[in-house]
Amino acid sequence: MxxxxxxxxxxxxxxxxxxxxxxxxxxxxxxxxxxxxxxxxxxxxxxxxxxxxxxxxxxxxxxxxxxxxxxxxxxxxxxxxxxxxxxxxxxxxxxxxxxxxxxxxxxxxxxxxxxxxxxxxxxxxxxxxxxxxxxxxxAIAGVEPVEAKLAADGISEVLDSWLPAGRRRRSQPAYGVAHLVATDAEQEWYVRLRGEGMALLDTDTILDSDDHHTRTLATGTASDLLLALWGRVQFDVLDVSGDAALLDSLRVG
Structure with a gap:
């Protein structure tokens, strides 16, 4: 994608x-x-x-x-x-x-x-x-989702700016690959957590054909993915398989 x-x-x-x-x-x-x-x-x-x-x-x-x-x-x-x-x-x-x-x-x-x-x-x-x-x-009990393309770019911003800058909410080291899929924006991200650090595996590269050994997969709308990363909603609004605890290490804010 x-x-x-x-x-x-x-x-x-x-x-x-x-x-x-x-x-x-x-x-x-x-x-x-x-x-x-x-x-x-x-x-x-x-x-x-x-x-x-x-x-x-x-x-x-x-x-x-x-x-x-x-x-x-x-x-x-x-x-x-x-x-x-x-x-x-x-x-x-x-x-x-x-x-x-x-x-x-x-x-x-x-x-x-x-x-x-x-x-x-x-x-x-x-x-x-x-x-x-x-x-x-x-506050008015009338929330509307973040527009899909904007939310997809917001997910990328979390992964290419906030996390690499060390602004992770959870301080405990984490290891493994998390795979995020935004179903309504046709976007996906592979994130390799390396203890205190992380790497965003760009899906536009040769890595597309590699086995990323994913430990957790989270699928949902781009808005729900973004809001979960920002701690606004729980990850249980997504379809999650594998080691769900790994997702906590992707939260910012």
Whole structure:
């Protein structure tokens, strides 16, 4: 199966769709309502988090350099009540406008083992917004899945950026190959866990014909796979065979 390759237009299109959906969801409930998928957060916490991320990313890409910068979010006054939603909308609009006007090949630092370009952050913001849009919708008991192609790219992002950067939720070493299959996106991934590290076996290479000695197989929709990797749903929403415990080592967040 071929690997989906995203683009600036693809990710911006997703951002423009999920941003308004996030805003609509948080506007339906009191800001102090709990977010079931993020047990320690209320709706306003979710609004503040996403708005501050947008602000930090704007500052990062606007530097125009690949030099490292501190990951600590900016200290800003967090508005409450109706002002929180107005502030979030302003941050979202400013982010989309900035990313839309930048060359995706322009230098920009990131924390992952990826090329230090603006394109990383266009992709990252599309997925950050999609997952938190889903979170917001859990507060109104009306969740919609992440769009299949976007979710498939989100799975790839977990495997090519988050895990190689050491952002695994589970710290215990794990060994073996996990095979993930997104039935609605015609995508699959082989991931070899090597103790503290991992390797993504690209299915567009000669490795296609090799025996990967898979220890666990997880099959489902791209959205369910992505949300399971982010710890939003349990792996039992998928069709799992083999050593299911290996999947826990693929979780991030």
């Amino acid at each position: 071929s690997r989906l390759h995203g683009s600036k237009d693809f990710w911006l299109g997703a951002l423009r769709a999920d941003g308004p959906a996030f805003r609509a969801a948080v506007a339906e409930v009191p800001l102090d309502a709990p977010v079931p998928s993020c047990p320690d957060w209320t709706v306003v916490d979710l609004v503040h988090h996403l708005g501050i991320v947008y602000m930090w990313v704007r500052e990062t890409v606007s530097r125009g350099v690949a030099d490292p910068r501190e990951e600590r979010p900016p200290l800003v006054a967090k508005p409450d009540g109706a002002e929180a939603l107005v502030w979030w909308q302003q941050e979202f609009d400013a982010l989309v406008t900035l990313l839309d006007g930048l060359d995706p090949e322009m230098p920009a630092w990131n924390w992952a083992p990826q090329t230090k370009k603006v394109s990383f952050w266009v992709r990252r913001m599309a997925h950050e917004t999609a997952v938190h849009r889903w979170d917001a919708q859990t």
